[in-house]
Each structure stands twice: as structure tokens, then as C-alpha cells.
Amino acid sequence: MSKYLVTGVAGFIGSAVANALLAQGHEVVGIDNMTTGSPENVSSKITFFQADCQDPSLYASKLPKQKYDAIFHIAGQSSGEISFDDPSYDLRTNTESTLHLLKFGLANDCKRFIYASTMSVYGMQPDKEIDESSSTFPLSFYGVGKLASEHYLRLYEQFGMRSTALRLFNVYGTGQNMSNLRQGMVSIFMAMMLKDGKIHVKGSPERYRDFVYIDDVVNAFLLCLERESSAGQAINISGSGRTTVGSLIDKLVQLKGSESSSGKEIPVKFEGSTAGDMHGIYASQQKAEEILGYKPKFTLDSGLKRMYDWAKELKF
Ligand SMILES: NC(=O)c1ccc[n+]([C@@H]2O[C@H](COP(=O)([O-])OP(=O)(O)OC[C@H]3O[C@@H](n4cnc5c(N)ncnc54)[C@H](O)[C@@H]3O)[C@@H](O)[C@H]2O)c1
CATH class of the missing domain: 3.40.50.720 (NAD(P)-binding Rossmann-like Domain)
Known part of the structure; x- marks a missing residue:
């Protein structure tokens, strides 16, 4: 030990x-x-x-x-x-x-x-x-x-x-703080989607991470x-290798869509920017x-799925 x-x-x-x-x-x-x-x-x-x-x-x-x-x-x-x-x-x-x-x-x-x-x-x-x-x-x-x-x-x-x-x-991933909307890209977008039913992205969908x-x-x-x-x-x-913010958003919206019987669309707005943000890396x-x-061991799909299954049970 x-x-x-x-x-x-x-x-x-x-x-x-x-x-x-x-x-x-x-x-x-x-x-x-x-x-x-x-x-x-x-x-x-x-x-x-x-x-x-x-x-x-x-x-x-x-x-x-x-x-x-x-x-x-x-x-x-x-x-x-x-x-x-x-x-x-x-x-x-x-x-x-x-x-x-x-x-x-x-x-x-x-x-x-x-x-x-x-x-x-x-x-x-x-x-x-x-x-x-x-x-x-x-x-x-x-x-x-x-x-x-x-x-x-x-x-x-x-x-x-x-x-x-x-x-x-x-x-x-699981355990990420879903109430802090100034820290973490996946957690911010997933929290917006689950809490507000819409996503606001500060910056272009062409950025990549x-x-x-x-x-x-x-x-x-x-x-x-x-x-x-x-x-x-x-x-x-x-x-995940080179992944655009746009494709991350698509994957998140698909995860929500795959389980929603209402078929309600998630509106996504790309507007504004963040100080010190890198275009891509x-x-x-x-x-x-x-x-x-x-x-x-995790692909982006398998990781997002696991995180989503955890996050959707949280109380916002
Ligand atoms: N999450 C990411 O994507 C990412 C990427 C690159 C680097 N990092 C680095 O990994 C580390 C952990 O990030 P995280 O995502 O777990 O963030 P987090 O905010 O969940 O965890 C950071 C923890 O450090 C504590 N803390 C902050 N300043 C402290 C201080 N001066 N003394 C004692 N405790 C302090 C906070 O209360 C918090 O519990 C950070 O140093 C961060 O810069 C994170």
C-alpha cells in the first residue's frame, strides 16, 4: 500500500x-x-x-x-x-x-x-x-x-x-459538474440541452477539439x-481526435432524440464568443x-452515451 x-x-x-x-x-x-x-x-x-x-x-x-x-x-x-x-x-x-x-x-x-x-x-x-x-x-x-x-x-x-x-x-464524463456553465464544453452543452431544452454555443461550429x-x-x-x-x-x-463543435452538438442532439417520443427539436444557437478561446486543437x-x-478505451460515442445516461437522471 x-x-x-x-x-x-x-x-x-x-x-x-x-x-x-x-x-x-x-x-x-x-x-x-x-x-x-x-x-x-x-x-x-x-x-x-x-x-x-x-x-x-x-x-x-x-x-x-x-x-x-x-x-x-x-x-x-x-x-x-x-x-x-x-x-x-x-x-x-x-x-x-x-x-x-x-x-x-x-x-x-x-x-x-x-x-x-x-x-x-x-x-x-x-x-x-x-x-x-x-x-x-x-x-x-x-x-x-x-x-x-x-x-x-x-x-x-x-x-x-x-x-x-x-x-x-x-x-x-460522469461526475462532471453540470451546474457550472462556465467550465467544460460537453457538460455545458449537455446541461443546457437537458435543463432548458436548447443549446447556446458561444463560438463557431467549425471550431474543433x-x-x-x-x-x-x-x-x-x-x-x-x-x-x-x-x-x-x-x-x-x-x-476523440479532431472533432468539430458542430459534430459534438449533433451527437448530443441525436442522443436526446433517440429517446424522445415527442420528437421535439432542440434549438441550437451559435452566437457570441469566449475570451481566450482557441479556434481548434x-x-x-x-x-x-x-x-x-x-x-x-472510450470513443466519443460510447463516452457521450455513458455520460448522457448518468446526466439525464440528475435533478437540475
Ligand atoms: N476538465 C478539463 O477538461 C481539463 C482539461 C485540462 C486540464 N484540466 C485541469 O485539471 C484539473 C482539474 O479540473 P476539473 O475539471 O476536475 O475541475 P474542477 O473544478 O471540477 O476541480 C478542481 C478542484 O480544485 C479545487 N481547487 C481549485 N483551486 C484550489 C486551490 N487553490 N486549493 C485547493 N483546491 C482548489 C476546486 O474546489 C475543485 O474541487 C485543473 O487543474 C484543470 O486545470 C482540466
């Missing part, structure tokens, strides 16, 4: 990773400040600290000073759009927090750090599969902060901290523990496959 520190345990991805570690019989110490997380996501088996990762007193006096086998740093403000509201906050919550955790890990004899980075570090890119050697030119404060965190990981390698940054593409199901993302985090060669690397974690999975042995 190993002991892991997981941040963001009350959130979508952090709770899924923590639960997978618990299911493998490991011990999990978790942190979350509950800004977007919810208490129901935190398993009673976790030793939980409701605290802010940017708060130095957390490391000085609250967290147990014990050896962690790895730190999974997943907490974060996770929206490019929201990062424009208060860039200084974004820097503190996403980047300064990373520095605190790296330092805390080293001071407590932890040599392994796995970080939830993002496709947003790439920014504007040509219409082709993006590999990890592509240029990084973030378009949001969020992307800038995540890229800075990746560089801090790199600098801490010299002190013996072996780190992996997983550049997550658009993650979706690469959607990855939560179970595949969890698997990628776990694979980092097994594959020592992932240390010192930034690795894309993606799923999709990933090469080659490095993930070579280093982690990662291969997504």
Missing part, C-alpha cells in the same frame, strides 16, 4: 483519480478549497483537508509531515474564460500553489509529482495533430499559468523531484506511477502511447 497526496479531491478529475487510488488499496490524503468542488465527491476513506493550496500555512502546520509516494496536483481554477476575471488570482491559485506543493514534496521526501496541465499551453496552432514538441503560445492567463507550472516542474527536477505534466485535452473520457484520463494518471520513463516529460492526453497520442502505453 502506498500513500498519495491528491489535490482537488472534491472536483471532477481529482475525485476520480483519488477514488481509483483508493480502489487499488492505497491511502489518500486529499486537499480541496471547495471553490468548484463539492463535498459529496470526497470519499470518507480520504484523510481530507479543506484548505487552499496557495496558503503557506497549510504546508507549515496543517498537512501531516509524512512521506508521500507521489503527489497528484490536480486542484486548480480550470477555465480559460474565468482566468480573464482576475489574472492575479489565477496565478496564485494555479501556479504559486504548484510551487508550494513541489517544495512541500521535497521537504517530505516525496520524489514523484504528477500534474494536471492542459492543452491550453499550446494556444494558436495549425490544423494538424499537435505533438509535445509544438510551440507553446497560450492565449489565456490560465494557459500562461499552467505553462509556468510546467517550467517549475522542470526546474525542480534538478533537486530530485521527478515530475510528469499531463496535458489534458477536453475532459468529459479533442474530447477525452474521464476513465481514460484516470488511467493515464495511474500509468504515470507504473512508467518511470514518464518522469521529466509533458505528455498529451487526448481521446487536437493531439498526437504517439508520446502517450510510447511512454505510458496509453490508448483511450
Whole structure:
């Protein structure tokens, strides 16, 4: 049995990773400040600290000073759009927090750090599969902060901290927050469709993304523990390949249509735009496959179906 520190345990991805570690019989110490997380996501088996990762007193006096086998740093403000509201906050919550955790890990004899980075570090890119050697030119404060965190990981390698940054593409799936309409593309559109019977898309249907199901993302985090060669690397974690927003909407509308006896149409409006939005990006999975042995198990159709079956039972 190993002991892991997981941040963001009350959130979508952090709770899924923590639960997978618990299911493998490991011990999990978790942190979350509950800004977007919810208490129901935190398993009673976790030793939980409701605290802010940017708060130095957390490391000085609250967290147990014990050896962690790895730190999974997943907490974060996770929206490019929201990062424009208060860039200084974004820097503190996403980047300064990373520095605190790296330092805390080293001071407590932890040599392994796995970080939830993002496709947003790439920014504007040509219409082709993006590999990890592509240029990084973030378009949001969020992307800038995540890229800075990746560089801090790199600098801490010299002190013996072996780190992996997983550049997550658009993650979706069961457990995603369906009430937060500023975070997550699939969850926003699915929630609008189920709650209001219509979808408003800010931006063009020609934009494209690469959607990855939560179970595949969890698997990628776990694979980092097994594959020592992932240390010192930034690795894309993606799923569906190039998928336009228009085709995502079509799939969602079809899912609703397939079970609706009324045959009611879902009106879809494309209007407005979002600050810092990228026109399009999709990933090469080659490095993930070579280093982690990662291969997504979910297609977009199977992932959407599973999420839809879960979401339609929720009370909005
Ligand atoms: N969901 C995606 O598509 C996606 C894509 C790329 C990267 N990521 C990254 O993955 C991570 C998790 O994203 P998510 O989708 O689960 O979002 P989420 O909002 O569901 O989870 C983030 C969790 O972190 C907590 N948190 C935020 N700031 C904190 C802080 N300073 N201290 C302690 N807790 C804090 C929140 O309360 C929340 O529970 C984020 O770092 C995000 O940037 C997500």
C-alpha cells in the first residue's frame, strides 16, 4: 500500500483519480478549497483537508509531515474564460500553489509529482495533430499559468523531484459538474440541452477539439506511477481526435432524440464568443502511447452515451 497526496479531491478529475487510488488499496490524503468542488465527491476513506493550496500555512502546520509516494496536483481554477476575471488570482491559485506543493514534496521526501496541465499551453496552432514538441503560445492567463507550472516542474527536477505534466485535452464524463456553465464544453452543452431544452454555443461550429473520457484520463494518471520513463516529460492526453463543435452538438442532439417520443427539436444557437478561446486543437497520442502505453478505451460515442445516461437522471 502506498500513500498519495491528491489535490482537488472534491472536483471532477481529482475525485476520480483519488477514488481509483483508493480502489487499488492505497491511502489518500486529499486537499480541496471547495471553490468548484463539492463535498459529496470526497470519499470518507480520504484523510481530507479543506484548505487552499496557495496558503503557506497549510504546508507549515496543517498537512501531516509524512512521506508521500507521489503527489497528484490536480486542484486548480480550470477555465480559460474565468482566468480573464482576475489574472492575479489565477496565478496564485494555479501556479504559486504548484510551487508550494513541489517544495512541500521535497521537504517530505516525496520524489514523484504528477500534474494536471492542459492543452491550453499550446494556444494558436495549425490544423494538424499537435505533438509535445509544438510551440507553446497560450492565449489565456490560465494557459500562461499552467505553462509556468510546467517550467517549475522542470526546474525542480534538478533537486530530485521527478515530475510528469499531463496535458489534458477536453475532459468529459460522469461526475462532471453540470451546474457550472462556465467550465467544460460537453457538460455545458449537455446541461443546457437537458435543463432548458436548447443549446447556446458561444463560438463557431467549425471550431474543433479533442474530447477525452474521464476513465481514460484516470488511467493515464495511474500509468504515470507504473512508467518511470514518464518522469521529466509533458505528455498529451487526448481521446476523440479532431472533432468539430458542430459534430459534438449533433451527437448530443441525436442522443436526446433517440429517446424522445415527442420528437421535439432542440434549438441550437451559435452566437457570441469566449475570451481566450482557441479556434481548434487536437493531439498526437504517439508520446502517450510510447511512454505510458496509453490508448483511450472510450470513443466519443460510447463516452457521450455513458455520460448522457448518468446526466439525464440528475435533478437540475
Ligand atoms: N476538465 C478539463 O477538461 C481539463 C482539461 C485540462 C486540464 N484540466 C485541469 O485539471 C484539473 C482539474 O479540473 P476539473 O475539471 O476536475 O475541475 P474542477 O473544478 O471540477 O476541480 C478542481 C478542484 O480544485 C479545487 N481547487 C481549485 N483551486 C484550489 C486551490 N487553490 N486549493 C485547493 N483546491 C482548489 C476546486 O474546489 C475543485 O474541487 C485543473 O487543474 C484543470 O486545470 C482540466
